[in-house]
Amino acid sequence: MDDTAVRILVPAGMLGAGFPPETVERGIALGADVIAIDGGSTDSGPFYLGSASPKTTRAQVECDLRVLLRAASAARIPLVVGSCGTGGTDAGVDWVAGIAGDIIAAEGLGLTVAAVYSEQKASALAGRLAAGAVHPLPPLGPLDARTLEDCTHIVGMMGHEPIEAALRGGAQVVLAGRATDTAVAAAYPLMRGMPPGPTWHAAKIVECGGQCTTNPRAGGVLATIDRDGFTVEPLDPAAACTPASVAAHMLYETADPFRMREPAGTIDVTRATYRALDERTVRVEGSEFEPAAQHTVKLEGARISGYETMSFTAIRDPRITAGIEEWAALLLRVLGDRVRATLDLGPDDYAVDIRLYGHNAVLKEREPDTGPAREVGVMLLVHAADQATATAVAKVANPLLLHLPAAGMSYLPSTAFPFSPAETERGPAYEFVLNHVVDVADPAELFRTEYRKAPADA
Secondary structure (H helix, E strand, C coil), rough: CCCCEEEEEEEECCCCCCCHHHHHHHHHHCCCCEEEEECCCCCCHHHHCCCCCCCCCCHHHHHHEEEEHHHHHHHHCCEEEEEEEEEECHHHHHHHHHHHHHHHHHHHCCCCCCEEEECHHHHHHHHHHCCCCECCCCCCCCCCCCHHCCCCCCEEEEEEHHHHHHHHCCCCEEECCEECHHHHCCCCCHCCCHHHHHHHHHHHHHCCCCHHHHHHHCCCCCEECCEEEEEECCCCCCCCCCHHHHHHHHCCCCCCCCCCCCCEEEEEECEEEECCCCCCCCCEEEEEEECCCCCCCEEEEEEEEEEEEEEEEECHHHHHHHCHHHHHHHHHHHHHHHHHHCCCCCCEEEEEEEECCCCCCCCCCCHHCCCCCCCCEEEEEECCCCCHHHHHHHHHHHHHHHHHCCCCCCCCCCCECCCCCCEEHHHHHHEEECCCEECCCCCCCCEEEEEEEECCEE
C-alpha cells in the first residue's frame, strides 16, 4: 500500500443525484483508494430531518449505489456515504443500509457494512445542557430543555473519527448518519496518515463532486493528497479544473472563504496557492489545519411549527399587475376581515404569507427591476396550529384570489387557478430550532456503530 499519497474518488455531490458510470470507471483506473459521497444535507429545509424522510427516491439511491458498490468491491477499496437519508437520522441510515444490503446480496459482493448512527435523545442532551456542555452558535441564544423535547428528531454532526473507527473495525462500506460533508472525504486519507491541512482542504473542494470543475454536470472528481498538498482533476476527460474553479469552492456554504470549522478544528487556507499543472489539473499547497482546544459536535433539530395549506393563482390583468403590491396588501386586509367574521379567528390564530412570483418573490425589497411584471403568480401560504384551520382560511381566500379587484377597478377580474381544488394541504410544517454545539471528551461518544457482516459463503 502506497502511503505517500491517497486518492479520493467523489462521483457526485449527493447520492441519488446521478453521475455517468464511466466516470467512476475512470476514477478507479486512475488508482482511487476510496470512494466518498455525501448522502444528504439541510439545504432543502427542515422537513427531511423533522419527518425522518429522504428527498430522493429509492430508485435514485439504488441506481447510484449499485454502480459504487460494484466498483468498490471490484477494486477492493472502501465506500463511505455520509448523512444517509438526507437528514442523517437513524431511519435514514437504515433506509440506505437496506438498499445496500439488497444490492450486496443480489450481486454476491460479500461486503461488510458499518452503519454509524448519529441520532440523539433529548433526555441525554438535557443532561449535558444542565452540565453546561451545550453552547449556542450565532444568532441563537441559550437553549431551553423544552426545545429539545419539542424536536421530532435531533442529530449530531459527526466529524471523521466515527467513520475512521468503522473503517479500522473492518468495514468495507460505511453508511454514516449526519456528518460534515468534508468528514466523509477526509476520514480515509487521515486514517492513512495524510497531513490534516491538505486533507481537510481537499475534502472541502471535492465535497460536491464536479462543482469544482468547468462542467458540474459531467461527473465527479479525483483528489490526490500527499505530504505537501493535493491535486484535483475531473473524471470526465472533457471537463477541467482551473485555479479559479477550485479556489471558488471555498466560497461555497462558508461564512469565511479562508477559514472553516470542523468538529476537530479549523481549516485555514489563507496561505494556500492554486496552480494549474495542465489544462485540466490543479495543484494546491499551503493549506493548514488548527486543532481545536475543545472538540465539539454540532446539533441539528427540527420540530413541528404548525400545519400549512397553499393556494396558487396567476394574474395577467395589467390593472392589477401595475400595482401588484397594493393589491396584495388589499388582499391581506380583506382576508383578515372575512376570516374574523366567518371563522371567528384573530391574527394570532393563523399566519398568511403572500409571495408574488414574477414580481419580487425571490429578492423581496432588494429586487432591482421595479417595472411592472407582465404576469404574476400569487402563492398564498396559510400557517396554523392545525390543518383544518389552515385550510379553512385558505378557502376563505379562494374567491378573493379569483376575483378581487384592485382599487379603482369597476369590474371583477378573473385570475387563473392551475388546480382544482385550489387548496393544497401541505401537512405539518417543520422548523430548525437547534444551532448549538455540545462539548465532548471523545469525538465518537455521541455515535453508535453496528456492523453487518457479509455471509461467510458470499
